[in-house]
Amino acid sequence: MVRAVFKDHCAIVVFGASGDLAKKKTFPALFGLYLHDELPKNIKIFGYARTSIPLDDFKSRIASFIKYKKSPISEQVFSEKKEKFLTLIDYLSGPYDKNTGFKELESKLLEFDSSLLKNSPSGTYNTNDSNKFFSQRLYYLALPPSAFVDVARNLKENNYPEKGTGFAKIIVEKPFGHDLPSARELQSKLAPLWSEDELYRIDHYLGKEMVKNLLVLRFGNEFFGASWSRKHISSIQISFKEPFGTEGRGGYFDKIGIIRDVIQNHLLQVLTLLTIDRPISFDPEAIRDEKVKLLKSISPIDLNDILIAQYDKSLDGTKPSYLDDKTVDPNSKCVTYAAIPINIENERWDGVPIILRAGKALNDGKVEIRIQFKQVARGVFKNIDRNELVIKIQPKEVIYLKINAKLPGLATSTTLTDLDLSYDSRYESFWIPEAYESLIRDCLHDDHSNFVRDDELEVSWKLFTPLLNYLEGPDGPAPVKYPYGARSPPGLDKFLNEHNYKFTNNETYQWPVIRPENL
Template identity: 30%
Template sequence: MVSRVIPVDPFDLVIFGGTGDLARRKILPGLFRRFCAGQMEEDSRIIGAARSDMDSEEYRHFVREAITEFDPKTKGECAHLDEFLTRLHYVTIDALGETGWAELAELTRSDKVRAFYFSVAPRLFGPLAERLHLHGMADGESRIVVEKPFGRDLESARALNKVLAEHFEENQIYRIDHYLGKETVQNLMAIRFGNMLFEPLWNSQYVDHIQITVAESVGVGGRGGYYDRAGAMRDMMQNHMMQLLCLIAMEPPAKFNPDAVRDEKLKVIRALDPVREEDIVRGQYEGTEDLLGYRREAENPESTTESFVALKAHVSNWRWANTPFYLRTGKRLRERASEIAIVFKDAPHSIFDEDAGRHRNILTIKLQPNEGIELGVTIKEPGPGGMRLIDVPLDMSFAEALGPEEADFPDAYERLIMDVIRGNQTLFMRGDEVEEAWAWTDPIIAQWEDDAVPPIRYATGSSGPDDALMLMHRDGRRWREIKA
């Protein structure tokens, strides 16, 4: 099997915040890998724009060091690194003033696709959009890429949508969620809608419940200041987890195009019931002798911000009536592991003795770190000891099934940036989708703030608070083990 690399049209990509951490770690190394793969046409350019006072040659040196340090696949050893660096330019710019804007407008004056990546603080999104429009860079071939957080509540998300809409059309705005760029996440749609085997069973008649887990083994680290203002609900549940739920629960779109897919995702969010207070657990990790606890990492000894959330949600429509969705996400858990598990119901009648045990089919989509799909099936245990049943996995690790080269997937940012250049918004959130997600999330956060009840403390390296285990135990179910 040979994957095809299809070059994109020539483009100018301007990275606002081009000297920042995200640009160094993800955006620039990702663009370099796309260049090495032959996906960038000869006259495509990458323009860094930031407050730092440097020229283009100094910026190329900066990018060389970033690629060497943060490119895990090539380690900067692509033979074309010098050639890639010639595509780079730099403009010193003031997002809130006039410095650099005339130079940027002149530099990007062409018939090529123009994309502007807002890798900056959210408070600068509006001013950047305004100045791009003012200086004639918001025409029909221009696109803006907006990083999260897209607001911190419904009110701020609406205000930001309004500001961006004053300068750009909705089809020019790309609200990026890197989780949607993961190969396995995209495979959710292929699994569901490309296989007759699963779609007839993908409903409340056959599915007992669904678990979505995004677990991290690290703490907040250097992001303590930001994270303490956001928390797990805003940082993960409102966007990443919501998107995974939508892809699992959505109806088949009429066509595989951006608005058809996003229309169906929007219907899922609107069908979500409010979460009852007893169906949600929030926690905060404690420290050990070797690792700081959350409050010390966040440098806030009185912090009541959650680093863990588990909840039970219901999608009130015909497909999913009475089928619970259990979602959990947290930091400093046992392993770094993300998966979606579709747990099917028991057979309506078992012909086997009770000694055979209780067995269920489980379809597991593994998102990280080992991407793949696993289907648990029940078979007879080998041997002459009678009819004893065991569960075994039909396991498709992408690395094994496709070979190491084919399974060496592009990073999510690589894929998503190329989609921006193509003008494909399928994997990006629409404005109304963002607002509806906040409308569902806001009452939960407001209740926490009104109650002023601190999150439950949980041990580093655990599966989270014991109350999260009880969330499922009282329903006669249990969380799947967190393991890589």
């Protein structure tokens, strides 16, 4: 099969270009790739939306979200390339459910193709060479799911290169359905239009540096590979914390909830990479085969073994409760915090509690993995702490391993300290791409490894739909309340302890650097 790799040239069309996602993530990601010379050398970028916007105004909006930050690239080079990048952008408006705008788009795409052909030596871009197709197109749908099918159909009917003259790919954003029936319905409508090879379901967590590092960390280090199983690991947590609430967007969130928003997709994806068996290669399908196999080994979620909560007013009364949001049903039982145990019934993980937990309006904002190892044999060690590997995914990339060591001096007392790899100091001179930058580049290089496959999506919704139906049904339980800004809902520490997580004795923890709490 010919690999559809974008090399010399490409036309990229961003649908929903006037929306927040496109302005804040998609266009800045495209610029990041352009800045580091990771886009094809001949590139044209089109924004498409229903809103009519003058081109200069559109470029100004995009420019306001492209800001310099410390990197190996100087600020002067950044500014120069930003100006050049903006010249590559065009904009057109049109409906999503009619073909009028798509026909205008096709005229612009053909105009771009013609300019390449006209300026290329000996018609290079119009050969049968598999790496030099005439027309190469990437369609990015920064749109709500309600528009996916209309746009996908119109693109296939109006903007798909004729056989032998090029290729096209399409990226769709989550959510990929609301539950299992809706996900199946969406797939049944997309599948006849775009093949699985052409379709890229983007979950931006799979593009985060520390998530992409998991396979190397696990399988590239013998000491981790040898201990990565129920024989040595006592519990795993994958947690997501946000320090803010719905902030006026409760009407949208009320239909989603924290499980759909974060756990069923982002955290479950991290879980698969953390627990799959070693793939036979880095071939995208080899990795995705292992992920599907892992998902199929997860037992049904125990509806009586979950912790769900909803945030209330802050203790000082300055922050509102979830129900204070005027866009929210005053009787809503929407879950803004959930801790869900996952049980993998296979030889490697059977019996290891794995907790996926996520919440809004908490005291901190971070995403991290905690892998706690089993207690060492007692004997000479009476109350020694457990080893724990912590992988911080955001906001700063850090890996540290809590270890026990002898306190310096004449005594034989032990202390808990850590081996620390902080990316911002260790790799200060490196460009660490943002998640969207990394994933768009993967698409350009025809790498599906970090995108969600159709059968993977099916199994994940099978796992979570019964839980969602239970929570959202008429007899669903009421979530416990926790104050805005709390570290966690009441009962979480007890819940984690019951699932074999033992908290560190912080009095003996020797931090590797001087921190305010230790002064």
